[in-house]
Each structure stands twice: as C-alpha cells, then as structure tokens.
Amino acid sequence: MADFETPALGEYPVIPLLREGVMAHSKPYVAKPDLQKPLGFPGELLPDWEKVAIAKLGELVSGSRALQVFLDACVKCGACTDKCHYYLGTADPKNMPVARQDLLRSVYRRYYTFAGKHFPKLVGARDMTKEVLDDWYSYFHQCSECRRCSVFCPYGIDTAEITMAARDIMDSVGLGQKYSNEIIGKVHKIGNNLGLPGPALRDTLDGLEEDVKDETGVDVRFPLDEKGAEVLLITPSADFFAEPHIDGLIGYAKVFHAAGISWTLSSHASEAANFSLFIGNHDNLQKVAERIREAAIDLGAKRIVVGECGHAWRVAYSFWNTLIGPFEFLDPRYPVPQHICELSYDLIQRGALRLDKSANDDKVVTFHDSCNVSRGSRMGDVPGGQFTIPRAIIRACVNKFVDMAPETIGEATFCCGGGGGLLTDDLVELRVKGALPRMQALQQVVDAHGVNYLAAICAICKSQFTKVLPYYKHPMDMIGSVHGLVSKAIQLGPKP
Amino acid sequence: MSALTIFYALLFYAATGILIFGVAAKCWVYARTPQPLKIPTPPAPTTRRGVVLRMLLEVTLFRTLFRSNKWIWLFGWMFHVALLVVLLRHLRYFTEPVWAWVALIQPFGLYAGFALLAGLAGLWARRVLVDRVRYISSPSDHLMLALLAAIAASGLAMKYLTHTDIVALKAFFLGLMAFQWQPLPADPLLLAHLALVAGLMIVFPLSKLLHAPGVFFSPSLNQVDDARERRHVAGWSAQINHPARGG
Numbered sequence: 130m131a132d133f134e135t136p137a138l139g140e141y142p143v144i145p146l147l148r149e150g151v152m153a154h155s156k157p158y159v160a161k162p163d164l165q166k167p168l169g170f171p172g173e174l175l176p177d178w179e180k181v182a183i184a185k186l187g188e189l190v191s192g193s194r195a196l197q198v199f200l201d202a203c204v205k206c207g208a209c210t211d212k213c214h215y216y217l218g219t220a221d222p223k224n225m226p227v228a229r230q231d232l233l234r235s236v237y238r239r240y241y242t243f244a245g246k247h248f249p250k251l252v253g254a255r256d257m258t259k260e261v262l263d264d265w266y267s268y269f270h271q272c273s274e275c276r277r278c279s280v281f282c283p284y285g286i287d288t289a290e291i292t293m294a295a296r297d298i299m300d301s302v303g304l305g306q307k308y309s310n311e312i313i314g315k316v317h318k319i320g321n322n323l324g325l326p327g328p329a330l331r332d333t334l335d336g337l338e339e340d341v342k343d344e345t346g347v348d349v350r351f352p353l354d355e356k357g358a359e360v361l362l363i364t365p366s367a368d369f370f371a372e373p374h375i376d377g378l379i380g381y382a383k384v385f386h387a388a389g390i391s392w393t394l395s396s397h398a399s400e401a402a403n404f405s406l407f408i409g410n411h412d413n414l415q416k417v418a419e420r421i422r423e424a425a426i427d428l429g430a431k432r433i434v435v436g437e438c439g440h441a442w443r444v445a446y447s448f449w450n451t452l453i454g455p456f457e458f459l460d461p462r463y464p465v466p467q468h469i470c471e472l473s474y475d476l477i478q479r480g481a482l483r484l485d486k487s488a489n490d491d492k493v494v495t496f497h498d499s500c501n502v503s504r505g506s507r508m509g510d511v512p513g514g515q516f517t518i519p520r521a522i523i524r525a526c527v528n529k530f531v532d533m534a535p536e537t538i539g540e541a542t543f544c545c546g547g548g549g550g551l552l553t554d555d556l557v558e559l560r561v562k563g564a565l566p567r568m569q570a571l572q573q574v575v576d577a578h579g580v581n582y583l584a585a586i587c588a589i590c591k592s593q594f595t596k597v598l599p600y601y602k603h604p605m606d607m608i609g610s611v612h613g614l615v616s617k618a619i620q621l622g623p624k625p
Numbered sequence: 626m627s628a629l630t631i632f633y634a635l636l637f638y639a640a641t642g643i644l645i646f647g648v649a650a651k652c653w654v655y656a657r658t659p660q661p662l663k664i665p666t667p668p669a670p671t672t673r674r675g676v677v678l679r680m681l682l683e684v685t686l687f688r689t690l691f692r693s694n695k696w697i698w699l700f701g702w703m704f705h706v707a708l709l710v711v712l713l714r715h716l717r718y719f720t721e722p723v724w725a726w727v728a729l730i731q732p733f734g735l736y737a738g739f740a741l742l743a744g745l746a747g748l749w750a751r752r753v754l755v756d757r758v759r760y761i762s763s764p765s766d767h768l769m770l771a772l773l774a775a776i777a778a779s780g781l782a783m784k785y786l787t788h789t790d791i792v793a794l795k796a797f798f799l800g801l802m803a804f805q806w807q808p809l810p811a812d813p814l815l816l817a818h819l820a821l822v823a824g825l826m827i828v829f830p831l832s833k834l835l836h837a838p839g840v841f842f843s844p845s846l847n848q849v850d851d852a853r854e855r856r857h858v859a860g861w862s863a864q865i866n867h868p869a870r871g872g
Contacts, residue, residue, distance in 0.1 A: 144757075146756055147756050147757065147760055191658060192658070192659065192661070192860050192861055193658065193659075193660065193661065193860070194655060194658040194659060194660040194842060194844055195660060195664060195843075195844045195845070197654065197655055197658045197842075198655055198839045198842050198843050198844070199843070201651070201833070201835045201836075201839050202833070202835060202836040202839035202840065202843065203833065203836070204766075204833045204836050205758070205761050205762055205763070205766050205833070206690070206694075206697050206701065206748075206758075207694070207697060207751065207752075207755065207757060207758035207761065208689075208690055208693035208694045208697055209693070210757035210758065210761065211757065212693070222757070222760045222761075225757060225760070225761065227761045228760065228761055231761065242831070243831050244765070244831050244832060248765075250764065251763070251764050251765050251768070252763055252764075252765045252832075253763035253764075253765070276666065279666045279845055280666055280667070280689075281689065281692065281693040282689065282693075283683065283687055283689045283690040283693070283840070284836055284839060284840050284843050284846070285666050285689075285843045285844075285845030285846040286843070286845075287664065287666065287845050290664065411661070411861055411862075415865055446852060446853060447662065447663045447664070447852045448662055448663070448852070450852055450853060450855075450856045450857070451661070451662060451663065451852070451856065451857050451858055451862045452862065452865065454856045455856050464853050465853060466853075503667065504666065504667055505664075507667065507669075507850055510671075511671070512667065512668040512669060512670065512671060512850065513667075513668050515667075540667045540668055
C-alpha cells in the first residue's frame, strides 16, 4: 500500500477548498528510449526541446479547430471548476479543468497571441520553461480525458483535447509516459496490449470452450481467425483472461451461440483498445486502427462488432469511419461498427435470447456509465442510446436493478479514476482519490438498496474498480461485466 | 473642429475597424482550421436541425451554464441580456428617424442598465469570494469586469446625475457615419464613457471576448452525431495514406 490516505466518504458530496500543490508529486514513470522510438518519438528529452515544443504547439493548433476555439474562448467563468473527479478527490487546484487547460493555454498565449506576446503578466501567459514542462507532465497525467468538463462548459471546451495535445507535444520532444507507450508498442509488434501471441490466445480460447462445456454442457465455440465468419469481434485483450472481464467474453460467445451468428476473433487484430487516443497521436491512432480493417478484409467478415471497452468504442464509433473507412466491404444492413450491447439488445428485443433473470437473484445491480461510451460515442439510433441500451440488457437479465444518483450517471457520469492511460500502479494514489465521486455515489445505493454488483462495459473501468474498491471497503469482485450478467441468465439448452 | 472631436472621431473609426476586421479575421481562422475528427459532446443531436436548436438554446438561454452552476448562470445571463437591451437602446444615437421599436424599448433600457451592473457585480463577487474562481482569475479577468462596470456606471451617471447634451452627441455619431464630422460635447463623463467603449471594442478581438464568435465554431457543440452514417474527413484525416488500399 502506498503512503497516502484514502479520502473519507461523507454523508453527501462536498466541493473541497483548494489545497495548492498537493498532487504535484504525482507523475507516472517516463518512457525509456526503447519504448519511444518504435512509436516515432525521440528517445529522450531533446536539447532544444523548448523550440520544438512551441513549434509543435503551433502546428497542432493550426490543424485543429477544437484547439483553436478552446484556447481562445474560455472566459474563466468557473462552471467547470467543481466537475472533475480528480479535483473533487484531491483538492489540487491544477486539477480543475480550466486550470489544467491554462497550463497549456498560458504557453499558447505567450507565443501565439498579441496579448500574451506583449502583456504576458496581464493575461497570465508563461514562457515554455522546464518548470512548466514538469507541471505539464504531472498534471496532464492527472486527466483521464473523460470529457465530463466538456458537458458542463457553456462553450463545450473539452479538456481531453487539450490533454491529448499536451501529451503529443511531450512525446514529440522525447518526454513520453512509460505505461501508454509500452502498450502501444506491444500492439504494433504483437497485436494486443498484453503482448499475447496468437498460439497463446488459441490456448486460452480452448480453455474457455472447455470451461463453458463443463458449466453448461453446451459446445459454445470461441473461434479465432476463421475465414468466412459473419462477425469479426474486436474486444479488449483483457477479456481473454482478466477477471471480471472474461465473464463478459463468455457472455458474448453465448449470445452468438444462442443467436446462431457465426463469429471470429482475429490474431492480427486481437485488441480493441487503442491507447494512441490517450497520447493524442494521430499517426499511431490510425496505424493501430488500420489492423482492424485489414483483419476484417482478410477474414472476409461481413460485420464488425466491438466488445466491452470504453475508449475503444469511442475510437470505433466516432473515428473508425474517418480513420479506416469507408466500409464498403461490410454488410450495409448493420451499423458499422456495432457495439456488442447493440447486438444483444436487438436480439433481446426480437425475443431471440432466452434469459432467466432468477439466475442473477443473488445480485442487486447498479450500472456505471463509462466515460468514453457516455461522452465519446452513442449506441442505437437516438441520442442517449448509450445509456438506455446497456440498462435494458441488465434489466432483461436481473430482477434487482437500481441507478446511482442522476447527477453521477448518464452524460454526467463520473470517471472510474483510471481512464485515459492512467491505469498504472505508479499512479495508484491518483486513481484511488479520483475514484472518490464514483465511490460516494456507489456507497449511497449500497446503503439504501443493498447493491452488491457494479456492472460496467469498459475493460479499464473493470480493472480500475478491482483495484480501488477495496480501498473504499468494498469487495473487489463487486465489479462485473454487463455480459457477465447475460452469461449467467442466458439459457442455451433446447427449449423446454 | 476641436482637437477633442478629431481625436474621438479617429478613435471611433480605429476602434470600429479593429473590432470588425479583428473579429472577421478570427472567424476566418476558425472557419478555415480543419476539425479532423468527430468530437460532439453528448447528448448530441443527430441532425443539422438539431444542432441549430442546440446552438440557439446555448446562445439565448445559456442552457449548459444553467445546468452547471445556477449562480454563474443567473449573473451571467442577466448581464448578457441586459447588455443586449442596453446596446439596442443606444441605437437611437445612430438612427434618424429613430426606429419605432427602438423608441419602444427605451424605458426597458434603463432597467437593463441597472441589471447589467448587478450582473457584473455578482460575477465579480464570485471571482473574489469563491476560492476556485479566484484561483483561475488573471488580472485581465478583473480588468475586463472593471471596464464593463465603468462603462455601465458612467452611462447611468449621465442619465441620473449630470445630463449630457445628447442632441449634440447624436449629431456627432450621425456625422461620423456620414463622414461629415460634427463637434463632440466636451463633457468629462461622456468622454470617459466613450473612451472606455472604444477600449472595449479594441480589446474585443484580442481577448476572451472572442467567446462570442467562438461558441459558434466549437466542434463539440456544432457537430452532428452521425459518425457512423457519414464519413467525416478534414485536415490530417483527409490526408491519411491507406497502405491496404494502395492509396
């Protein structure tokens, strides 16, 4: 256990008073040269890094209307100041969204605006110094790019865009984050975040087939690299063996089985996650996404379905068409891509799945809206489908479901505290403290309704909660997959 | 023609030029800069019409701000609506004959003057009293409030304390617009009021006041949520070299 105190949960949420600098020590490990170079970044901090950073900043702003507008438009109204889970959990003022943006905005102003060039003190403009860079490294790794601030900003200013730009600039001068860059390197080299090679994946899937056979007596298949399968399933590699993720994968397989849909995984694209989003680097973002197009064409798949993974769904839903489209080779009758929840929901609506809710009667379930699904994408045909569809699936699988407080779910959901490339042990203090608002809301429904199961549809959320739930006196196995619930409820045998 | 009149005439030509060309130049930059990816902030509309409605609600009712913080909304909305009414009321100095609806709103313009000051006071109080907002405030944020408050106060002072020769003032502005300069009354309050207004016009395109045109260009607000249905490419995303497609 690290030497910090888990924040206490009060009777109701409070907005803390500022405590300057209390999280300045929080910094993730820096990427070594051998992790930087395969991603196209300098191995270590360049000697003329200031100049390179300033030039890169200008280049990024002139290529992004979002940055251009966001850096100009903020009026410092303060609406966002109490909306970030990291501010609420740490009280460090630099974790207020506007203050985090200002770390970069102050430099932008200094070099790229009239007021900042001539009256730096007046408008809070700062030179690009080592001190500023240190602040960037610390506080741009205390943002999970969850976009909650954007929902509450009258101009839609999205701190995630600013954090991504800052991380891209830091990578371009040779200051990368070990955790994310190591993982992106593994995807490029081996095909997934965990560095799990094809044969090992096949072994794992064989093991799952046996497990399901033992449990249900039914031959549920977990196909890999099967040409001609209708559906290519792209899922986070954590689904292959992490708990509770794996129950989700078993759930997807049972759904495909019950619906009679042929499907396959791909060893070439055995990973839905795309951590390049977190570091804001387009070249890597595109390259990692491209594998999926290649796999779909190679296997002759007609549909691409994405498993339970938050940021992967954002990349898939919002960016794939741009990055790796058009998908003229896929079946146009289905959305491209399709979320596993959309698929299961449609089947449930059509009565194609037999679900026995009583199989989950040991559970009182609540649902954690993952930030990238809630605020970076959609499901279904109408706005808000990303909130109603997973809940409809849960309600079809369990008898006891309650929602957490309305201001902590839906598009106002609180991040789990581990998103955006922060799910690493060198940031445990940040992760525990950042989970405070979610834990506060969870505690309420635990106390009021006896909730004992927190369902999620994001691999990062699941891993993060497994880690932080015990800090807040909950069992770590309280967190589970939505398709873990489906897996329990679904009836696979012949109709009675 | 007095030096004072010449100075103010030139000042207002310059300020108007800077305001119009400065804001136009910024809008040109915003419009020309590509937005390579789809990043609408949910719940986002799925149609263009929905986006227009969303934007209308944002700029007329400050819907998001209402959801975020009732106090900022109250003071901010009061200030902006009051400013609009006050500006419209001032049209009478620039039109001859005065349009009927401008004549009609004159009394409301007076109440609006006080509402404007009250709104500013509320916003300023938050900037000083709320520790989070105090932390994020630069000197320029306070100066902007001071500038607006001084404009409002000097305007109200001319109405309620020492009247100025508004007939001559109107002649001055109509003259400016027709490029036939007329003398400006040398009333200290009026001169202060006008100098501050010119100052506001000049800093507009150089400051956070750019939020006014900027909000319309914000991709998180103005994009349609249709990424799966329509392929969006711009800037670097339009330049992607697809190895698999030989392109």
